[in-house]
Amino acid sequence: MSSRQTVSAVDLGDAVVIRDEDRENPVAVRFDHVRKTYKLYKNDRQRLLASFSNHVRYDTINASDDLSFECRRGEALAFLGDNGAGKSTALKMITGVCFPTSGTIEVHGRVSALLELSAGFDMRLSGMENIQMRCQLWGLSDEEASEIIPGIVEFSELGKYIDQPMRTYSSGMRARLGFAFASSIRPDILVVDEALSVGDRKFSAKCRKRVQSIIEKENVTVLFVTHSTAQAQQFCTRGIVLSHGKTLFSGDIEEAVSFYEST
Ligand SMILES: Nc1ncnc2c1ncn2[C@@H]1O[C@H](COP(=O)(O)OP(=O)(O)OP(=O)(O)O)[C@@H](O)[C@H]1O
Numbered sequence: 001m002s003s004r005q006t007v008s009a010v011d012l013g014d015a016v017v018i019r020d021e022d023r024e025n026p027v028a029v030r031f032d033h034v035r036k037t038y039k040l041y042k043n044d045r046q047r048l049l050a051s052f053s054n055h056v057r058y059d060t061i062n063a064s065d066d067l068s069f070e071c072r073r074g075e076a077l078a079f080l081g082d083n084g085a086g087k088s089t090a091l092k093m094i095t096g097v098c099f100p101t102s103g104t105i106e107v108h109g110r111v112s113a114l115l116e117l118s119a120g121f122d123m124r125l126s127g128m129e130n131i132q133m134r135c136q137l138w139g140l141s142d143e144e145a146s147e148i149i150p151g152i153v154e155f156s157e158l159g160k161y162i163d164q165p166m167r168t169y170s171s172g173m174r175a176r177l178g179f180a181f182a183s184s185i186r187p188d189i190l191v192v193d194e195a196l197s198v199g200d201r202k203f204s205a206k207c208r209k210r211v212q213s214i215i216e217k218e219n220v221t222v223l224f225v226t227h228s229t230a231q232a233q234q235f236c237t238r239g240i241v242l243s244h245g246k247t248l249f250s251g252d253i254e255e256a257v258s259f260y261e262s263t
Helices: 044-050 087-095 127-137 142-156 159-163 171-182 201-217 229-235 253-262
Strands: 006-011 015-020 027-040 059-072 076-080 102-108 111-114 189-193 221-225 238-243 246-252
Touching: 027 087, 027 221, 059 087, 059 102, 059 221, 059 246, 076 087, 076 229, 076 253, 087 102, 087 111, 087 189, 087 221, 111 171, 127 142, 127 159, 127 171, 142 171, 171 201, 189 201, 201 221, 201 229, 221 229, 229 253, 238 253, 246 253
Parallel strands: 015 102, 076 221, 076 238, 111 189, 189 221
Antiparallel strands: 006 015, 027 059, 027 102, 238 246
């Protein structure tokens, strides 16, 4: 094998997910004929019964349907589409929150996600303790952690609350800390799902500025889900328009936006 360092390759029957930290690979993310099928049960009781029996009936929905695309390193790619088109599902498979049913996904580089920003915090711990714990989970050395933590605290604007248990935070405060962390750790691949509306108007503008500066200055690969075509044009160079999990259009961002607006 080449210089590629395989961190994990998960064989999920008909699906394969390969993750490594090969920053030299010109491709950051590749989807090859990816399908994600959800089972829809009539109610929770039927869902529970299905774990004991193969005879429970269900409908299916393909949230991703034969989805193939390549996002090259340094590129900023927007996913456009109506509600339920399959945009978030694609991002969740990149971050590893959910897995494909079939097809192959390759992710080359460390991924940070600006989605579900409030998730994963331990509410008993303070903001500072949570940040320290996240730095450890990311495998940062003490030195690297102490380099970025002051910036995270400053960006979050939590003031004295940074040392208070996170159960005392408002939902906006949690999301602010989540955003401050996820946007400070210098990932290779940044996944953004409408997270730019964090907090109040002023803070949300600050978040947009931060994302723009990451895209412009740090050679990060960005995958961006939004309903705002203006934001897609502001941040991205290429766009994919999805409908019912399928690609309707893939190309230059201006053309993708025109296509989306004409559908
Ligand atoms: N856990 C789940 N179980 C069943 N169906 C799901 C699940 N998650 C998503 N879906 C379905 O998959 C389809 C795609 O959902 P997804 O959230 O990816 O769409 P989206 O394009 O991000 O939509 P939106 O713009 O509304 O956020 C939808 O029909 C949704 O109902």
